[in-house]
Amino acid sequence: MKEKLSFGERLQKSASRGDFSSALMLLPAVFLLAVISIYPFCWLFRYIFYDYNGFTAYYIGFKNFTRMFQDAVFWRSVLHTFEYAIMKLIIILPLSLLLAVLLNQKIKGSGIFRGIYFMPTVISSAVYSLIFGFIFAVYNGVLNAYLQKLGMIHSPIDWLGSASIVMISIVIVAVWGGFGNYMILFMSGLSSISEEIYESCKMDGANGVQSFFYITLPMLSPVLKVILMLAITTALKDYESILVLTNGGPNSRSEVMFTYIYKLIFGSQTTPQIGYATVLSVMAALIIGVITAVYMYFARKLDDVV
Amino acid sequence: MKKRVLSFMMAGILAAASLSACSGQGSATETTGSAGQTTAGETKGESKAAGETVIKVWTNDRHDSEYVDQKIDEFNKTNDKGIKIEMTVVTDDYANMLSMAYSSGTAPDIAGISAGQSGFDLKTFADAKILEPLNDKIKDADYEKVTEASKLQYEGINMIDGNVYWIPTGMRSGVRMEYNKDLVKAAGVTEFPNTLSGVVDLAKKVTDNGGGKTYGIAFTSSVPFIRWIEGTCETSGIYRYDYKNGKFSFDGYKPVIEACNQFIKDNSVLPGSVSQGVDAMRAQFAEGAFALWGNASQEAGVFTDQFPVTKFDWGVSTVPTLDGQVKGALSIQPQKGYMMLSSSKNKEAAWEVIKFFSSEDFLKGYLEGGYCLPISSYMSGVIDTTKTGRLADFKLQDYESVYPAVPAVAIQGDDYVATLWNAILGNVSADDAIKDLNKRYNEALDNDVSMGKIKRLVIKDFDSMHPNAGTIEYSDK
Numbered sequence: 001m002k003e004k005l006s007f008g009e010r011l012q013k014s015a016s017r018g019d020f021s022s023a024l025m026l027l028p029a030v031f032l033l034a035v036i037s038i039y040p041f042c043w044l045f046r047y048i049f050y051d052y053n054g055f056t057a058y059y060i061g062f063k064n065f066t067r068m069f070q071d072a073v074f075w076r077s078v079l080h081t082f083e084y085a086i087m088k089l090i091i092i093l094p095l096s097l098l099l100a101v102l103l104n105q106k107i108k109g110s111g112i113f114r115g116i117y118f119m120p121t122v123i124s125s126a127v128y129s130l131i132f133g134f135i136f137a138v139y140n141g142v143l144n145a146y147l148q149k150l151g152m153i154h155s156p157i158d159w160l161g162s163a164s165i166v167m168i169s170i171v172i173v174a175v176w177g178g179f180g181n182y183m184i185l186f187m188s189g190l191s192s193i194s195e196e197i198y199e200s201c202k203m204d205g206a207n208g209v210q211s212f213f214y215i216t217l218p219m220l221s222p223v224l225k226v227i228l229m230l231a232i233t234t235a236l237k238d239y240e241s242i243l244v245l246t247n248g249g250p251n252s253r254s255e256v257m258f259t260y261i262y263k264l265i266f267g268s269q270t271t272p273q274i275g276y277a278t279v280l281s282v283m284a285a286l287i288i289g290v291i292t293a294v295y296m297y298f299a300r301k302l303d304d305v306v
Numbered sequence: 307m308k309k310r311v312l313s314f315m316m317a318g319i320l321a322a323a324s325l326s327a328c329s330g331q332g333s334a335t336e337t338t339g340s341a342g343q344t345t346a347g348e349t350k351g352e353s354k355a356a357g358e359t360v361i362k363v364w365t366n367d368r369h370d371s372e373y374v375d376q377k378i379d380e381f382n383k384t385n386d387k388g389i390k391i392e393m394t395v396v397t398d399d400y401a402n403m404l405s406m407a408y409s410s411g412t413a414p415d416i417a418g419i420s421a422g423q424s425g426f427d428l429k430t431f432a433d434a435k436i437l438e439p440l441n442d443k444i445k446d447a448d449y450e451k452v453t454e455a456s457k458l459q460y461e462g463i464n465m466i467d468g469n470v471y472w473i474p475t476g477m478r479s480g481v482r483m484e485y486n487k488d489l490v491k492a493a494g495v496t497e498f499p500n501t502l503s504g505v506v507d508l509a510k511k512v513t514d515n516g517g518g519k520t521y522g523i524a525f526t527s528s529v530p531f532i533r534w535i536e537g538t539c540e541t542s543g544i545y546r547y548d549y550k551n552g553k554f555s556f557d558g559y560k561p562v563i564e565a566c567n568q569f570i571k572d573n574s575v576l577p578g579s580v581s582q583g584v585d586a587m588r589a590q591f592a593e594g595a596f597a598l599w600g601n602a603s604q605e606a607g608v609f610t611d612q613f614p615v616t617k618f619d620w621g622v623s624t625v626p627t628l629d630g631q632v633k634g635a636l637s638i639q640p641q642k643g644y645m646m647l648s649s650s651k652n653k654e655a656a657w658e659v660i661k662f663f664s665s666e667d668f669l670k671g672y673l674e675g676g677y678c679l680p681i682s683s684y685m686s687g688v689i690d691t692t693k694t695g696r697l698a699d700f701k702l703q704d705y706e707s708v709y710p711a712v713p714a715v716a717i718q719g720d721d722y723v724a725t726l727w728n729a730i731l732g733n734v735s736a737d738d739a740i741k742d743l744n745k746r747y748n749e750a751l752d753n754d755v756s757m758g759k760i761k762r763l764v765i766k767d768f769d770s771m772h773p774n775a776g777t778i779e780y781s782d783k
Contacts, residue, residue, distance in 0.1 A: 138578035161581020
């Protein structure tokens with residue numbers, strides 16, 4: 001029968017287990033988390049009932065909420081966010097997976113290619129968006145000049161200024177910037193699949209494509225689940241490159257949730273409307289949270305595959 | 307044993323690093339290294355205290371930094387008050403940077419400012435007590451002689467409720483149209499038209515003559531409405547704020563919207579220009595890709611130094627009006643003023659620096675260098691206009707004036723510049739745009755006035771030709 005230990009004995013027991021040293025080691029990280037993440041999050045909720053311009057806050061009750069539900073531009077931006085995320089994910093995930101499988105084989109030069117494909121992740125998104133802005137430019141733009149030289153188009157295409165193709169241009173930049181990252185993640189997942197399985201299925205007479213669909217994909221499923229979740233939330237939160245490329249695009253065509261919120265606070269067209277922006281951020285966080293929860297529900301099957 | 311010591315040392319370093327990172331808030335953000343010795347420069351007649359006073363100045367303008375830096379060096383070397391000026395150019399997010407610096411205690415002593423600074427609302431800054439009123443200081447006789455400060459006080463622009471926060475030392479002219487003389491002549495037009503429909507026709511003629519290579523007119527993605535079209539509205543007597551009744555009224559814009567929409571319908575606009583930035587369009591104007599451009603006096607410097615126009619002769623014309631007659635004043639922007647921040651620890655020394663920037667010696671070279679137009683008649687008389695280059699083409703017309711500041715309201719959605727431009731492009735009908743603007747702006751105005759954020763401005767004897775001459779009244783409802 002277990003006897004109740006005295007306080008002093010319990011202290012001794014936890015000290016020998018290393019409880020105090022682990023708590024001490026965690027302290028800086030927890031402190032930083034509280035100050036940088038949790039406190040600003042709670043601070044947000046102070047202002048959802050106010051009209052705050054950075055200096056003085058005026059109490060306005062639920063006006064921010066009624067405004068949000070009538071704000072057509074915001075809900076259109078939510079739609080654009082989904083459009084952007086879906087287009088980006090459909091292209092980037094198969095592409096990264098394919099490249100990961102190809103570069104996982106021990107062929108010459110695969111190391112160099114891995115380095116090259118990973119480089120966009122290292123560059124700041126604002127910087128490469130600025131450069132893509134020059135590439136996509138109508139006057140003296142690199143892409144238009146090349147396409148015209150090759151004879152594929154006759155007059156420059158307005159990549160970033162025409163409402164019909166601005167989303168495609170933005171997704172191109174996003175895919176270029178992100179696929180290296182997911183490729184490396186997939187490669188780390190692939191490296192956990194042992195060689196013997198491939199050998200045994202080769203002996204059974206499976207070719208490359210079959211082994212991919214019947215061996216690689218199923219064995220990757222736990223890693224796939226995590227990568228998919230990361231990719232979805234990142235795609236929904238992407239705004240820096242869109243801000244630099246089109247600033248919301250021709251007539252708000254490429255406005256996503258977070259560019260709209262950003263412009264409400266830091267834009268030059270208005271004095272900061274921090275109270276309203278706060279309500280919108282909470283809504284945006286809710287939307288992303290719901291989507292993540294729905295995804296986790298459908299993806300729980302992926303854990304059972306292996 | 308060694309490993310233990312090493313790991314303790316690492317833990318200690320990490321702890322120290324994380325703690326210092328948390329506490330080092332303001333110290334890392336200085337752009338110029340020193341927080342020099344500061345002594346109160348208040349004493350007059352007593353011997354100067356040891357050490358020098360450093361006055362930090364921020365400015366939003368980079369285009370004049372060559373001249374300004376040189377004058378600052380001279381001042382630092384030769385002044386007898388122990389003042390050292392440190393200038394920092396902050397080009398992006400000026401208003402945000404100022405308010406962030408103020409709240410974190412790293413604000414400069416002086417901030418340069420011009421009217422129309424984007425994102426900057428004088429009333430917000432004044433109410434938050436960030437700025438120091440200068441009413442007593444500007445009574446100084448020398449200062450008054452050069453700047454004519456008593457005549458340059460505009461409510462809402464550099465003065466709030468009688469407190470003057472900055473005095474302009476220069477101005478940006480009203481908007482003008484710049485044009486390619488060769489292309490216009492080749493289209494068979496000898497005199498630049500003074501009606502809006504005449505300009506629309508001119509653009510069409512140049513385009514027809516251009517054979518797909520040169521076009522009549524171009525716009526830009528960056529606030530295209532205010533480049534010259536708003537000037538046409540103002541000189542035709544159309545303004546967005548109805549001063550007599552104290553509310554917003556956008557009804558007058560309909561004929562201008564429909565006329566400008568004709569540019570698009572005629573295909574006289576350079577393809578792709580609507581989505582390109584200002585500098586890209588200026589570069590194409592200098593290449594001769596289109597004939598008509600619009601902007602204010604800053605284009606004198608742009609087309610002389612930044613994108614020199616060498617292939618053709620370029621001319622400047624006043625903006626056209628609806629019917630050829632001038633029915634309202636063209637708004638000008640007072641510029642190059644200097645605000646003192648209330649957080650400054652050396653207010654007397656800061657005032658000396660403001661006096662220096664507004665002195666005849668500084669301004670004469672500045673205005674003769676063509677960096678902006680003079681705003682006081684004293685300086686206009688003193689400078690040698692032959693040195694100002696093309697800026698002389700932008701000289702003040704007698705119907706140019708400062709408009710009383712329109713109440714700054716927090717509107718929902720796009721502001722009038724973006725909405726009217728949308729209507730001109732044809733994305734929304736003129737009637738819908740006008741109705742939408744009237745509704746949103748007046749709702750915001752009524753809302754903000756009832757909350758006590760701003761007051762409604764009414765000028766019952768408002769005269770479009772002399773907008774600043776009426777009696778200003780403020781109403782609480």
